[in-house]
Amino acid sequence: MNHITEELLNEYLDQALDQAAAGSIDRHLQSCRVCTARMQGLQRLFEELAALPEEPLTRDLAPGILARLRPQPAFSFGKLLLLGQAGTALTILVLLAHNIPDNLNLGGFWHNAPGKLPDIQTFLLQAWLLASRIQLPSVEFPTLPAPWLQTGLDSSSISLILASTAALWVVGNLLLLNKTPPASGNTRHEKSS
Amino acid sequence: MQTNNEVELVNQILLKDQQAYTEFIHRYQAVVFNVAWRMLGIREDAEDAAQDTFLRAFRFIKNFDRTRPIVPWLKQIAVNVCFDRLKRIPEEQPLEEDTLPYPDPAPGPETQASQRLRRERIHLEILKLPPRYRAVIELRHFQELRYHEIARVLNRPLSDIKSDLFRARKLLAAALQELNTGKSV
Ligand SMILES: [Zn+2]
Numbered sequence: 001m002n003h004i005t006e007e008l009l010n011e012y013l014d015q016a017l018d019q020a021a022a023g024s025i026d027r028h029l030q031s032c033r034v035c036t037a038r039m040q041g042l043q044r045l046f047e048e049l050a051a052l053p054e055e056p057l058t059r060d061l062a063p064g065i066l067a068r069l070r071p072q073p074a075f076s077f078g079k080l081l082l083l084g085q086a087g088t089a090l091t092i093l094v095l096l097a098h099n100i101p102d103n104l105n106l107g108g109f110w111h112n113a114p115g116k117l118p119d120i121q122t123f124l125l126q127a128w129l130l131a132s133r134i135q136l137p138s139v140e141f142p143t144l145p146a147p148w149l150q151t152g153l154d155s156s157s158i159s160l161i162l163a164s165t166a167a168l169w170v171v172g173n174l175l176l177l178n179k180t181p182p183a184s185g186n187t188r189h190e191k192s193s
Numbered sequence: 194m195q196t197n198n199e200v201e202l203v204n205q206i207l208l209k210d211q212q213a214y215t216e217f218i219h220r221y222q223a224v225v226f227n228v229a230w231r232m233l234g235i236r237e238d239a240e241d242a243a244q245d246t247f248l249r250a251f252r253f254i255k256n257f258d259r260t261r262p263i264v265p266w267l268k269q270i271a272v273n274v275c276f277d278r279l280k281r282i283p284e285e286q287p288l289e290e291d292t293l294p295y296p297d298p299a300p301g302p303e304t305q306a307s308q309r310l311r312r313e314r315i316h317l318e319i320l321k322l323p324p325r326y327r328a329v330i331e332l333r334h335f336q337e338l339r340y341h342e343i344a345r346v347l348n349r350p351l352s353d354i355k356s357d358l359f360r361a362r363k364l365l366a367a368a369l370q371e372l373n374t375g376k377s378v
Contacts, residue, residue: 006359006363007355007359010355010358010359010362011355014333014339014340016339016340041366041369041370042362042366044366044369045362045365045366045369046334048311048312048315048369049315049330049334049335049365050334051312052231052312052315052316052335053312054223054227055226055227055230055239056223057222057223057226057227057240058236059240060219060222061218061222061226061240061243061244061247062214062215062218062219062222064244065214065218065244065247065248066211066214066215066218068244068248069214069247069248069251
């Protein structure tokens with residue numbers, strides 16, 4: 001008579017066998033001391049494993065988890081903004097290098113239809129024109145040779161780009177200034193009861 | 194906030210309620226830590242792994258089926274976190290005796306001490322097993338999963354699970370036998 005295979009014995013103890021297979025193991029065990037001893041050895045192991053005591057946790061894990069869980073939007077947002085600003089500024093600079101000297105028509109700031117406020121595009125453009133006349137009269141923009149830079153943006157597009165960049169810049173710096181500096185060392189959290 | 198109900202607690206976490214996170218951790222940290230303790234055997238590592246388990250659980254909690262109990266789900270995540278950790282340790286680098294827990298027999302009444310020693314010995318034998326074996330022993334014996342459930346948790350074929358489990362048991366039983374006959378220690 002063949003002994004019970006290792007696999008069948010394990011599956012028997014794990015109650016993974018169907019009724020017929022389990023029944024035939026039962027019958028074999030009744031008449032085979034070798035397999036009974038093998039089974040008892042495994043059963044003892046199962047009992048020993050089940051008796052393994054719980055290990056007490058000696059510190060609260062919550063503060064550490066919450067510290068790593070807490071998103072840091074101020075940091076990543078600020079970083080993104082900074083990158084955005086730098087990228088936009090660079091793009092503008094490159095675009096303007098070609099366009100500004102050709103398109104700027106200084107001196108038109110107040111030439112609006114009488115009794116009518118300028119629309120926002122015109123206003124922004126003219127504000128830029130005025131500002132450039134006051135503050136940047138001597139700035140020479142270098143002309144870059146690469147053909148792909150010759151984008152042919154008109155001056156109102158340029159003014160829009162400039163205005164949004166300025167706004168982005170101001171808002172970004174405000175946010176960065178308002179940001180509280182990170183605490184040194186580990187972030188500590190009040191334990192909520 | 195006092196939530197007695199698991200589902201309610203999970204719902205609060207989905208709403209990013211900070212107190213719910215804390216309560217969730219307090220409720221389940223001991224059970225998660227014990228999975229890691231059994232699989233890793235080093236307190237600091239087990240605490241780290243328990244923390245990682247919660248972070249992973251929070252990341253995937255929106256996928257959690259709220260009709261099911263949360264503890265088995267957490268314990269299964271813990272096994273995978275520990276298993277991933279163990280896989281990062283080179284196979285050739287077995288646990289050193291002095292990095293294992295229980296370096297010295299603790300004083301105490303004779304029978305209590307010997308019983309404790311014996312249990313510590315069993316844990317040491319588990320810790321000597323390869324990571325794959327440790328994972329299946331944990332899932333079968335401490336979490337009482339069936340073969341196909343273990344295969345799903347570890348994402349491995351059923352046949353592998355069975356052969357790993359039976360081999361792990363054989364190794365443990367042999368060690369236990371040595372312990373009984375006093376050949377080892
Ligand atoms: Zn037999």
